[in-house]
Amino acid sequence: MITSFAACDMHAGEALAMHAGKAGIMENDQEFHIAFGVDANYFRGMGVAIASIVEKNRATHFVFHVFAFQVSDADQRRLDQLKKAGSVDIVVHIIDPSVFDEFSAFPSFSHFSSAIFTRLLIPAALQRITKRVLYVDADVLCVDSIAELISLDISNAIAAVVEDSGAEAVKMQCEKLDLTHRRYFNSGILYINIENWIANNITQLTILKVLESEKKFMFPDQDALNIILDGRATFIDPKWNFQYNVEGFLKQGDVEFTYPREVKFIHFTGRLKPWHNWNLHKSKYLFQKYQKVSPWAAMPLDAPRNHKEMKMFSQFLFKRKHVIKGVAWYCRYMLNRFMTVTLKSQ
Known part of the structure; x- marks a missing residue:
């Protein structure tokens, strides 16, 4: 199912709601909505992430939303297979690049790939479909039930987030971005209250912050979100976004893979991903475990490309x-x- 939208506003959300309603995908107590924003390089990672979520949460009916500028025929077929095999709904939303036309007047706009703003389009697009959505990066694997997160009350929150890893790195980012509340989160997982997000104009303010700021953001959309949500984000347990930098371990000569028992989502941050065949770390075996039960099972791991x-x-x-x-x-x-x-x- 492919849905197009031309603007990140109320009209886009209404159009999607009408389309989804015809397909029978309207929110109820038995389903949970999860969204991804991906390009071609991350489709396999996203597919395996979905497979891991389904595998660890068999009793939950999920509606997965895939936001992308384009989807290959091969990836569309795999998504269809995943939908049939997992008894889940998967809705593909093709993003019309004109959604960013209103920002093209900013001299800095050409410096950024439109892809970094993809996740910011999700709340408006889904506002008439669901009250809440879990945004998940494509380099995340689920290793346990997320029932506790699904039942979490975020009615008074804009977004529930997890603090970024590394005390020194967090301190540096707080100082660099002048964060009053001295907390910096990783945006790889965002549990969003859609109504509150839209009421506070978070998407528009975040994009404008990226384009107007004289600061050189290390992670443009994440840094801008931290500024806009400074003091307004709801911080939750690190087990919901356990950040794991494989490159850091390999540089130390450590190839073993361990993580705390309470962890629910493992987020593979950094340049090295578990789908790289040049990843000598044992974390890639976890990825391969879930890839084997996905429609991407036959796809070889990626060799060094540059x-x-x-x-x-x-x-x-x-x-x-x-x-x-x-x-x-x-x-x-x-x-x-x-x-x-x-x-x-x-």
């Missing part, structure tokens, strides 16, 4: 004392980098 990834892979190999293979990949890195620089200079 000279930066090739260099990282060679460094990980050296760290693991795989010298010959490390040298081979370092040579591939040097060749790829040389060709890249040569092409840019022509």
Whole structure:
């Protein structure tokens, strides 16, 4: 099912509600809405994330909303297979790029990919379909029941969030962004009260903050959301967004994969993802476990695609004392980098 919308406003939400109503997807007490915003590079990750959520929550009926600028025929077929196999609803919302036309007058707009604003479109698009929605990044896996989160009362909240990992990093971001309440959250998982979000104009204010700010944001939409929701976000337990940076562990030579028993969602932050075949960390086995029960089961893990990834892979190999293979990949890195620089200079 594919739905298009042209503007992030009341009309878009009403159009989606009418379309969804015809398909029988109107909110009731037995279903829970989860949304993703993805591009082509993250479709497999999102599909496996959905498979993990379904696997750990068999008694819950989910409506998954996929927001994207385009969907390949192959990915659409996989989503259809996932829908049939999991007894879930999956609604694809194709984003019309003209939704951002009102911001094109900002000189800074061209500096950003429209994809970073995708998650901000979700509340308006779903406002006549559900009162609440859980936004989930595509690099997240569910490892336990989320019944407790589903039953959480967020009637007085705008969004329930989890603090970003690393005390020093959080402190630095709070100072950099001048956050009065000294708390900085990771936006990879947002449990949104749609009515309160829209009433407080969060989407519009966040986009404007990105485009107007003279600050150089490290994570544009996340940093701007933290400014707009400073003192207004509801912080919940870290188990709902347990952030795991695989690259950091591999740089230390640590390939073992452990996490606290109470964790519900594992969020693989950083550049290295569990669907990369050059990931030497054992976390990728968890990803492969859920991929095997998804329509993406036959898809091989991603090889290094550019000279930066090739260099990282060679460094990980050296760290693991795989010298010959490390040298081979370092040579591939040097060749790829040389060709890249040569092409840019022509």
